[in-house]
Amino acid sequence: MAHVDQLVGSYRAWAANGASGAPDWLRDLREGGIARFHELGFPNMKQEAWRFTSVAPIAEGSFELAKAPQKVPTLEEIQPFLLFETGHRLVFVDGFFQRSLSMPLFDDVQSLARVATEHPDLVRQHLGKYAASENRPFSALNTAFVNDGALVHVPAKAAVEFPIQLLFLATGGKPVVSHPRNLIVVDREARASIVETYAALDDGAYWTNAVTEIVLGDGARVDYHRVQQESSRAYHVATTQSHQGRDSTLNLHFVAFGGRLARHDIGAVMAGPGGTLILNGLYLLGGQQHADHHTTIDHAADHCESHEYFNGVLDEKSRGVFTGRIIVRPGAQKTDSKQTNNNLLLSADAHADSQPQLEIYADDVKCTHGSTVGPLDPRALFYLRSRGMGEDEARRLLTYGFAAEILGRMGVVSLRAELDRIVRVRLAA
């Protein structure tokens, strides 16, 4: 428990010094977070939700709270990570907002820290209301250190024309921890498309502990994409929690390429009737990488539709874990929920765990799920070879198809092209 105490101590020091100017409500939120984390401690593998993932490297490691970078990277240095020429962009380095690298075109796309101080009402109304901390120590810890991050607010009936990029870069020099906290609020009948990227400027063993809350008003539509390409030595822990109003449409896309150890809790609450949700994810791992996606779709209202697709491509000694929990609450009639998780094992040492968890408390619903774990289908290999493709080309094409199936659902062309490029590079290696 040494490390829990270290983190709590680090919080006390920060609260007394760096964060001492916070308004009461924010201080209370943080105090609640640290108290919860202190009580829960780090999760262990005896807990059902953590059966396949050990966080010992984090719990037993030593991470200092990240400081504002002494040397801010230049625009040129971050160019490889920039997806769009136009539109809003917020850039964070080691968790700290970088005004000089960002393009916040209007006040509603801003650094959370600034808005929390200057216009607290919106933040206060939503922050921490969706990403539950009761049994989630990492989310609680993030809440304790809530400071910087992105705030995206799209007012009712407005449409943001260009995708908004939120870019989180780690300098990676030291074993530090940052706790980015993002809040995306898209009011009724408004539309937005967002790309949130986590990447590294250097190959360090740092730790990112991020939380993003996404709130959709009635009839809103959000296309949210999250790309995790942390350094191959990094630890990445994240919570993404969405909350949908009536007749809203949410497309959530997740791609995980990076990190030595990554754990992502994805929660989607369909709170109003008639909502549509797509949860579309890819993990492409190699080396000793371990990525765990723990998803929960909560059908809390009737007539909602959710489609979940996760594909894993696992090479070398990597391990992919997928949990797909679907809850259909009493009264959530006419729920239509489909879930698939397909895992491709490219080496005898790669491993995948796939577990669907359906909890259905309504009787007039349609829920299907399916999962596969295995090597390339020999029938498919023969099919391609019988068309003239060499064995290597056939393998590459089939493997690429696993990734392309997921990427093909993304509507943002420049993002899809970039991810496609990364996948091809990885598969050619």
Next chain:
Amino acid sequence: MAKGTGLLEVKGLRVAVAGNEILKGVDLAIREGEVHAIMGPNGSGKSTLAQVLAGHPAYTVLAGTARYDGKDLLDLKPEERARAGVFLAFQYPVEIRGITNSYFLRSALNALRRERGEAELDPIDFLQFLEQKLEAIGWDDSMMNRPVNEGFSGGEKKRNEILQLAVLEPRLAILDETDSGLDIDALKTVAETVNKLRGPNRSFLIVTHYQRLLNHITPDVVHVLADGRIVKSGGPELALELEAKGYDWLRDAAMVS
């Protein structure tokens, strides 16, 4: 009946799968431009013959030879056979997730073009090429942007095999029960397309359980395969005879011989 020079010559072919001998000495000779039909009851080895000629790795050749265009066919990898002009229309086409039909076809065509020392087609050139092919066989492009065979009906999968045949332009096309699972309209479409693709430089080996496909595609030679051997060969009239009399009389003949 004989058209061109010999393209495929199979002699004494014996093949086993999982330790069971399925083909027990098959002899077959196909000349350029000829259409041969192989008929026979279930379990006679028809599909095994089709698959082994395409190089399916699950089958073990115990004895015999297969010469194709002067080469030892059995010595070639599946992709080498394809590049030499052998094409198998699968009985059960495989679904390929995430790869569109168009991408798949272009990859396959480019593999063949590389072999022939021709420049690869980029996506735009390929689309033009494809449009010509589709027009020639009178089909639309509705299947092109869907993942290969995924969510296709049985009929669509079979049509897709024939489309690949049209694009890849093989010298020897083997159709493995392409008619099974097709309704009569789909059967006619497929047969008409095959007829359009017939030519002096293309031979067909049509494996079928039923005679009905042969109402639309008139073969040059009909063979009957029973218990791993070709027990009778003849002209198109043999197919009609089989339709009328069934297979039993021939199976008995196979037992006796």
